[in-house]
Amino acid sequence: MDFDLTWLLWGLPLAFGLGWLASRLDLRQLRIENRLAPKAYFRGLNFLLNEQQDQAIDAFIEAVQSDPDTSELHFALGNLFRRRGEYERAVRVHEHLLSRADLSRADRHRAQHALALDYLRAGLLDRAEEALRKLEGTAFEEQALLALLAIYERSRDWQLASEIARKLDAAGSGGQFAGRLAHYLCEQAAGATPAEAEQLLQKAMKIAPRSARPRIDLAALRRRAGDARGAFELLTELAGASPPALPLMAKALTEAAIASGRQDDARGLLRASYEQSPSLDVLDAIAALETDPEAARNNYVQHLKREPSLVAAAKWIAGEKLEHQQFHPDVQRALDHAVKPLTRYRCAACGFEAKQHFWQCPGCQAWDSYPARRVEEL
Template sequence: MMELFWLLLPVAAASGWWAAKRSISRQEVTAAERSPGYFSGLNYLLNEQPDKAIDVFIKMLEVDSDTVETHLALGNLFRRRGEVDRAIRIHQNLIARPMLNREQRAQALLELGRDYMKAGLFDRAESLFNELGEMNMFQAQALENLLTIYQQEKDWEKCLQVAKRLEQRTGISRRRECAHYYCELAEEAQLRKDLVKTTKLLKKAHLSDESCVRATILQGRIEAMNGSPKSAIRTLRQVEKQDSAYLSEVLPEIIDCYRELGNRAELVKYLRKLYERHHSISSVLALTDFIQEDEGDEAALRFLSGYLHAHPHLEGLNRMVGLSLKSGHTDGWGSLQILQQVLTKLLDHRAAYQCVSCGFTAKTLHWQCPSCKSWSSIKPRDGLDEICPRLPPQIDQNPTLARHNP
């Protein structure tokens, strides 16, 4: 109640001021008759009847050139507080007044559309934003809101249309968003088993944004499923150039394709180069497997422990504990088993992905952040950066790692 009191107090003050101003211009009005509505509104407010208080204050603030901004501000305050019904009522009352000029009406329509969006009434909001487009008023804001609506409704064709109009209107590139809309349509076509349509849409995605990792991953997976491992390897390896943060997403599939071709030597060579360029945990764990196969548990353990000294990582630590148990290190056997159980639980519950824009964390990869709605901003989390700062690289100083480097 007190929060609402402080919210409505400025409105009551404005209403009192307006009533006083009006009464001064009408000298025949007695002091007792100057602003009876003002005291009535305060009485409703103090008696915890905010809806009646709002009605009184709105009636007192007759819509004219001096009070339109006050109505708009009051409605926006209610919307931000989550009291959408009140915001809608205020903005509807404003629009119903015939004396508004063209710009004031457009502003009220925009705010009412935002109210409807907040309430989840997308069809009504869409109608108002389209009306603003026909009026050629507040077009950029209206298009931004339409884009949000169509993304919510997953109407990707309309998203493409609106994004291109926005690009023309504002001069701000929407190529990244458009690439993702094409990818969304490609995934829908893939579900329908329309391979020709899927391929065309992925090409459009790459034409829109040549650095679109998502389109590359989708294309590589299609090639792998269609029995073309060489093409899949060639496509998926492009991810490193586009955004190396996503290497961990495609490396298992690249490894599977190399194994399908029976080209183990080429695979190990690729992994070593990958490790040398990025020191990523995904390449390190893959190399650990091959060192274990070729040289045994002890060599794999030395390699992995040397890496973890410079690059702390929960998944790497969990693998190291497993190797220690397997290699027959009986000292502290029970403690190692407990440590592995704890690490496994930590890995099961950790958020493997994080939005670089707003910090949102997730267990699975989202191409659009559910929090800030940015595209391509959620990436795999690397190491223990969220727990402790990364240590300076010490790869070259470690004799074990030096021995296994190409």
């Protein structure tokens, strides 16, 4: 049978034309899809920049519906829900991502971390802990450990907090956790028996030799046990190891010195510290060691010559005989009211002020953020 070349000549252009037409249809459809999804996505970004979060959410939902396989859109939408406080919707978005079989390993870890943040912001600490534990060995491990540390500090689970702090310290995460470990031991000692507290505080001193709290707490423990001399020696050691902490322990040092008959030693130590760095608490301790009331008040006069201080002036005038004695209580009450804000401690991290010194700020939960000096001295 002879082959007719005419069919070949007609068939080739026809096949070429059909192929060209199919490619044009595919390209047109692809362009339509690509045009729709980015348009909604960029519209959502524009709403975000203009702080119109409701409209941004609608735009991102539209973008996700147009291209449900794009993980970046899901991450953007989930993070936006979390920022809005819509934690249930954020959880659903990130759980949907984790349920996808085609999700890459890196994006799976990212979604797991985002889910943990959702639980954490929602206050579901048990679920957040479980989600964070799954990030061990991933690129988010350090962030997860820091979040776990915050959870255990918040729940006052000092043993688990110590475990996480040791991991972070061993990993060389850029922070020094010896001080925190010492604080955790001091917190445990506060609720322990005297014998157990002694051991915990001794351990804390070894972990952080320059930390003030273990020695101050141990000195208070020995003072309650009737060992005033041992308490005085501990505080003297601390004054040498960490001079800036002396204002925090000046009152305890004075009481231990009086109880153990070491007033002269305490007076010399306090005066040397005051000459190097004047402090109101050290000044009060020096005045408390004076047997003569006039000599005690004279210390405040000398301080006023050195630097202006409303607190020192109020303490000096408390023992001064005014010309009109009937007005003295009113004047003193006004001065005491004026100096109250000046005698507070202020957190260096968040500015939270308190009447007493805290090792951990009640406002921002930062450790060792309170200077040893009063507001007037800052």
